[in-house]
Structure formats: C-alpha cells, structure tokens
Amino acid sequence: MKQKEKQKIIYNQDILEFERRRIRAVQISLDGVKQTEVAKEFQVTDGAISQWMSSYKENGWDGLKAISKSGRPVIFKTEHGEKLFEIISKKPYSWGYESDLWTVGMARDVLHEQTGTCFCKTRILSALHDLGFSFQKPDVKALEKKR
DSSP: OOHHHHHHHHHHHHHHHHHHHHHHHHHHHHTTOOHHHHHHHHTOOHHHHHHHHHHHHHHGGGGGSOOOOOOSOOOOOHHHHHHHHHHHHSOGGGGTOSOSSOOHHHHHHHHHHHHSOOOOHHHHHHHHHHTTOOOOOOOOOOOOOOO
C-alpha cells in the first residue's frame, strides 16, 4: 500500500473518531451532565460543547458528522509529471545551472519556466517521489590544502 493511501486511511479514521467523540459528548450532555463537566472530560472548550449541542438541535445526529473539506484541487497534471521527468533526466548544466546536483527549487523553477505553471516545493517533491526519485545528500569530502 502506498504512503498516500495509508495517510488517507489514517485521516479518515481520525475523522470518524472525532465524529464519535462529538456524538458521545452530546449524548452525555443530553443525559443531564453539565456542559462544563463534559468539556473537561473530552478536553475541549465549553464553546465546543455548546456548538455541538446547537448543531445537534438544528440537524439531529447528522449535524455532528464530519464535513468533507476539499481544499484547493491539485492541478498537477500528467503532462507536468512527464515534463518534470524530462527536466530531471538531464543534468542541471543543460538548464543553465552551475551545479551538477538537482534541488527541488531548481526543478520547480525549470518546470515553471517550461510550463508557465508555478507549484510549491512540497508539490514538486511529492511529484519527484511519485516518479521514483528520492532525496539524496551528497557526500562532502574535505580537500587537502596544497602548499
């Protein structure tokens, strides 16, 4: 199983656990326990319990379910991955750099130059991992001083 799939499963389990906590906290409040005591037990603020109760009163148990937050859609397309692979397959010299080692920032800058689309370093690093590349630290060896 890929790392991203594992992260997604863990994230979904966390979301379900948060739902269960909200439902249990509301059940305890409905049983007559004071909201401040429920807040202490669940280690949340009194305001959180109040919001959960309001949501329950307005929408029933469905009001306590997790809402999917889609976030910004990923716009990294297959063509970007292919172009990134093409870029990384050549030495940085061929793109005007004086180094023979790639950095994520360099790869991002060349991809932006070639496609006109700018991505954050994290997205480029993720794409490089998807392409089978990994981060490597070069061995640094001290040069002896000549006299």
